[in-house]
Amino acid sequence: MSTITPERVNHLKEILKERGCKLTPQRRAILNGIIDKDGDHLTVEELYDVVKTNCPELGLATVYRTVQLFEEIGLICKLDLDDGCSRYELVNEDEEHQHHHLICNNCGKVIEVEGDLLEDLEKSIEDKYLFKILNHSVKFYGLCDECRKK
Structure with missing residues (x-):
């Protein structure tokens, strides 16, 4: 938070x-x-x-x-x-894109991932396809630490 x-x-x-x-x-x-x-x-x-x-x-x-x-x-x-x-x-004005989220399949907890993990990938896609990326949304699904320990 x-x-x-x-x-x-x-x-x-x-x-x-x-x-x-x-x-x-x-x-x-x-x-x-x-x-x-x-x-x-x-x-x-x-x-x-x-x-x-x-x-x-x-x-x-x-x-x-x-x-x-x-x-x-x-x-x-x-x-x-x-x-x-x-x-x-x-909206966080300091972020160029929406941040990524980790979503627990068991309890539904949502964890925000800090930092843009896809900068290099975006640059590669923009160069290869001549496509300007304005935003992206990435969600990872799995189990949070508390649910994994149960």
Whole structure:
């Protein structure tokens, strides 16, 4: 799980303003929920459960619309972890591509892999096929350490 600094929070709020989006109390609550659970890869319903504890008047439809807006403006990205749910995480501007994920087949735990492991492969593909790679998604499936020990 990554640590979100106050500077990063302010930067995310500035991105909203730059894109012409008002930071309403509802959007602020949802953004805070995403920040508080950074690294958890939440579904919209899970995010709603997190946010409604501090903002009980917030509706699920508002969370869906806000997540869609945040994705459109590039604050968050959607992940498909092949479990039938769309999950979301903050975009890390320091990463050129989405980071890789390790997914435990037994308990469902998701571990983020730091660093882009495919830089050399991407360069080779771009050179060979004259194709500019903009992003990629890599998921490794197996057993986490805790499940392996059982």
